[in-house]
Amino acid sequence: MAVYSIKDLEKLSSIKAHTLRIWEQRYGIIKPKRTSTNIRYYEDSDLKLILNIALLNKNGIKISKIAKMSPPEIAEKVAAISEFNFEFGTQLDALTISMIEMDEYKFNRIINTNIQQQGFEKTMMEVIYPFLEKLRLLWLTGSINPVQENFISNLIRQKIITSIDQEPLPAEKNSKLYLLFLPEGERQELSILFMHYLLKSRKNRVLYIGQDINLTDIRDACKIHQPDFIYTIISESFSRQPIQQYVNKLAEQCMPSQLLLSGYQFFAQPVQMPENAQVLKSLDQTLAFVESQSIR
Numbered sequence: 001m002a003v004y005s006i007k008d009l010e011k012l013s014s015i016k017a018h019t020l021r022i023w024e025q026r027y028g029i030i031k032p033k034r035t036s037t038n039i040r041y042y043e044d045s046d047l048k049l050i051l052n053i054a055l056l057n058k059n060g061i062k063i064s065k066i067a068k069m070s071p072p073e074i075a076e077k078v079a080a081i082s083e084f085n086f087e088f089g090t091q092l093d094a095l096t097i098s099m100i101e102m103d104e105y106k107f108n109r110i111i112n113t114n115i116q117q118q119g120f121e122k123t124m125m126e127v128i129y130p131f132l133e134k135l136r137l138l139w140l141t142g143s144i145n146p147v148q149e150n151f152i153s154n155l156i157r158q159k160i161i162t163s164i165d166q167e168p169l170p171a172e173k174n175s176k177l178y179l180l181f182l183p184e185g186e187r188q189e190l191s192i193l194f195m196h197y198l199l200k201s202r203k204n205r206v207l208y209i210g211q212d213i214n215l216t217d218i219r220d221a222c223k224i225h226q227p228d229f230i231y232t233i234i235s236e237s238f239s240r241q242p243i244q245q246y247v248n249k250l251a252e253q254c255m256p257s258q259l260l261l262s263g264y265q266f267f268a269q270p271v272q273m274p275e276n277a278q279v280l281k282s283l284d285q286t287l288a289f290v291e292s293q294s295i296r
Helices: 006-013 017-027 044-058 071-084 088-100 104-118 120-140 146-166 189-201 215-225 244-254 283-293
Strands: 040-043 177-181 205-208 229-233 258-262 277-279
Touching (some): 088 104, 088 146, 104 146, 120 189, 146 189, 189 229, 189 283, 258 283
8 A cells, every 4th residue: 555645645636735735624525644653644545536636626626516526426527527628637637547546447548539539649649748757757756656657658558559550561662661679778668669650650661679689689680671770769778888889889780771869868978970870859850850761
């Protein structure tokens, strides 16, 4: 069982601690427990209730009315709002609730509705990526635990893989071939999988060879497939050592393929790019490059 401070509730619900205390005192919505040293704390059930109440309140329902609702009534109202309200904050709040409760059904209902309304790519860009950024901040502040993060990350991973599978293989034999991988120690799998989807949806051939790939693996894959481009992300690895030597060796192993690089470390460290390598500084720049290489 997790234990939360009122500051944790504030971070997760975006409701100020002062407001939460007023809700406690005036409406008796939640009652904090106290340690033997009289420090207030909250449990999972308190957090789930506050997240649901916060979502209803942000969508115009007065706290005095919410306080009179039963738990099933609150849950029913939250479900209705989550499914049909596409306002940015509501979507993030609803996804946060599904993560905290580890509720796969609720997550699928929210994401599937978004996909039906606006497509998978826009759902990733406008709903899931902002949610992942919120998730990162919550992780850094210790407001969520690893099992909740792993739960929601695996559900997102499933959605991306399903969308990749639904894209047909390109019919053009001369379409560009992109080889995708993550270096040893890199954990940006959701990002590399989404890039796989973006490339395939734009009629490119894609070969994703996985995570923790070493230079020998890259050399062997290049000999077999001779890709036009090799794409990778370096954000977490090489944070404590120079990246230049790795980039030089990788570019050498890739020849004559062109190496496309992205990730935080290319902003954090000065890197001299080999002739067959270039840094793509953003997703927009990456997609613009892909479009420029497409068959007309």
